[in-house]
Amino acid sequence: MRPSREKGFAYQSVYRYLNLLINESATNGSVRLPSLRQLADRLNVSISTIQYAYSLLEKEGRVYSVAKSGYYAQSAPTLMSPGSASDLLEAVYVNARRIGMCVLSADDPTSLQPLDSPLLMLERELLRQYPRQPPLQVQPSGELELRTALAARYTTSALNSWQAEDVYIGADLRGVLEILIFALQLRGATVLIESPCDWMILRLFQAAEVQVIELPLQADGGLDPQRLASLLATERVGLIMLSSVLNMPRGSFVPHANRQVIAQLLLRYGTWVLENDSCSELADAPDAQRFREWLDPDRLLIFSAFDKIIGAEAPYGFVLSRQWRSELQRHFLLRSFRLSCARQKAIARLIANGRVDQHLQILRRLLKERRTQLIQLLRERLGDTVQIVEPQGGATVWLNSVRPVDMNEVFYCLLRQQVVIAPGELFSLNGDYAHHLRLSPICHSEHDLAGVVGQVGDALRLAPDG
Known part of the structure; x- marks a missing residue:
């Protein structure tokens, strides 16, 4: 009998492994995934652990099951490239709903603490x-x-x-x-x-x-x-x-x-x-x-x-x-x-x-803590690259790039790294605020916020003049 590593592996590790497998096999069509028994043997875990990981992915829409056939990867929508969306707002909406994206474009305060x-x-x-x-x-x-x-x-x-x-x-x-x-x-x-x-x-x-x-x-x-x-x-x-x-x-x-x-x-x-x-x-x-x-x-x-x-x-x-x-x-x-x-x-x-x-007292405190953390990271990682409007409430932070940059290029550069921001021009019908952006410190999921802020800084520094 082989030694069991069930406790050390756990369903979270199986879930991450399957995510990588799905991403690597991403095509326009459906791809059949390994069976429960194949994965159990490969990863040295129980079939129930594999089944639980598959069920999580099924709820997220990443996989679907076919009776007497097995599990298949659900083909994910491709990233919208410049010109492929009818406008910038559509690109933000569509990509913010893709699985695995780090979403900094949303304004959803209650995702932090709903009632x-x-x-x-x-x-x-x-x-x-x-x-x-x-x-x-x-x-x-x-x-x-x-x-x-x-x-x-x-x-x-x-x-x-x-x-x-x-x-x-x-x-x-x-x-x-x-x-x-x-x-x-x-x-x-x-x-x-x-x-x-x-x-x-x-x-x-x-x-x-x-x-x-x-x-x-x-x-x-x-x-x-x-x-x-x-x-x-x-x-x-x-x-x-x-x-x-x-x-x-x-x-x-x-x-x-x-x-x-x-x-x-x-x-x-x-x-x-x-x-x-x-x-x-x-x-x-x-x-x-x-x-x-x-x-x-x-x-x-x-x-x-x-x-x-x-x-x-x-x-x-x-x-x-x-x-x-x-x-x-x-x-x-x-x-x-x-x-x-x-x-x-x-x-x-x-x-x-x-x-x-009572709920609002807690929500306001949590939002301020998150905003403070984001602003501190922005100052550490971006330095004088941006000017920050010090927020007096809410769930977002408004920034202005000191150097006039092509914010669309910044947006699509970050999109390729699976990060979604809200370019400033979305907040005007006249095309104003072309060098601004709005960030949220809330909906970045399991992504490392410090690392993501570093990606934003690099995109701003490397962007062409706008």
Whole structure:
């Protein structure tokens, strides 16, 4: 009998071995992999260990089984090379979903610490209490209990108060923003947007043929009051979209004095404001003053979502507005979102019992630790190669290459090394921020972050001038 090395080998080693085997045999077609018994003999482990490793790979979509035939490698999609994708954003999305990639392009705070488990446990408890929901209780604008909880959460004074009928809940943030575009009749209208801006919002406005004018943030994170005043005086501005607290992807605050000046300008011109509140809860200073506290609440709309603070099991987006009631109600009814009443009730109770706030305290601390670690590595490995905007919250870090480089070349260079970054030009419709990039310290999986930062530094140093 041969000596057993089962304990020293373990299924993790078998898993890594199979990964290498799959990568080496990667072709356009399917490749048959060794049988359970062949691998057990080759690696000197039990068949059950091999079977467990195969099952993990099967769940990941790397292999599939055929009855009475065995396991086959699932052919992986090839890397997108320059010119093979219709645009850069598509290349980022596709490659970020490939197995084995080190993803530094994402902005997914709750992947670090989700609140999914308490949410689902509470939902199951509610389903036992309310096993059947009569059809007459279906509400197109969202579950009343959740709308009431949100109205209370956003009320800060008698002037800045909200009612449940001011709150509208949709399946996700994108669906809610699409409704706003239709309800506010923004197609063809001029909208001012703080820049850089989230790419999903930019592409949504672009697809709806909204005339977007970008307002670049200054070095201190504020807006240029003179430029804004000129635009308000000369353009027929239908709406301005501003961050409530944190501008993302910069992760910076608007200085207090600048915020007051901007708010006074908007009040003077009677401009409608769409406040982006998506990342406010992730600010290091949770009690930071919101932009809405300086604005006319009757000319204000606020939008946000739950996924960045709770997790993927709470994808719902929502908007608050005192005006446009008939238009919003009509469009939400036409869209007919099919939302889980129990899930919405569960979210409402997590908010009401303080569980969300407790969770956010932990999440903010963990995010700051990860950002601090990434920034320290960037300073050690990249030195004066980049300028870092010191983030005041969120899950990402915004960088500017000191030397003007071709960031597309940097992107594809890192892609060949299985690293995905978010080039800065994604955050502008004008092609601005060509020498910027956004990095996340969260979704690098099992990759060594220090080594990956070194790869980013090498790619920036070797990139041609841009």
